[in-house]
Amino acid sequence: MTGFLTISIQNIKVFFQDVYAITVGLFATLFGYFLPIRDLVHLVILFFILEMFLGYLAAKAKDKMVKFSLTVVYEKTMPRLLISLLIIISSFLWDTVTKQVWVPTYTLLSWFFCGLLLLKMTRHGYIITQWIGFLHASKIIDRKLSDKMDDIGN
DSSP: OHHHHHHHHHHHHHHHHHHHHHHHHHHHHHHHHTGGGHHHHHHHHHHHHHHHHHHHHHHHHHOTTOOOOHHHIIIIIHHHHHHHHHHHHHHHHHHHHTTOOSSOHHHHHHHHHHHHHHHHHHHHHHHHHOOHHHHHHHHHHHHHHHHHHHHHHO
16 A cells, blocks of 8 residues: 555655656747847847836926835836737747848837837936936937838838
8 A cells, every 4th residue: 555655655656746847848948039139128128127227217307296106116117028029939830920121020120119119218307306318319309110010001
């Protein structure tokens, strides 16, 4: 009877080791598949962090009593970040599955999201410092985004 219990426990242990190995293998495969967009994902995350920090400083410059709120981060920034990353990952999947190589959609969308965040950062920079350079940079980026969006629309 003890031999049966020992073998049963050993089999259960091996089963969970196999499940663990398969799970780790799946995550490693996913990580390897999405490795080509790693730098774009990191860039988008960095831009979201910088925009959030500058947004806080701009709000503080407008109203000295503003306090940092994680609620705003979780209700506004995190959903935007996660949806943006989901869109970039989905467009990467779309491009790789359909073998679309002419213009990588994931690169174009990453450029667009980073452009919007850069535009917001320049606007926050102007609010924080009142330096006219940030205002002009904001207008240049806005004009470039409008031109590119017109090119895409036509």
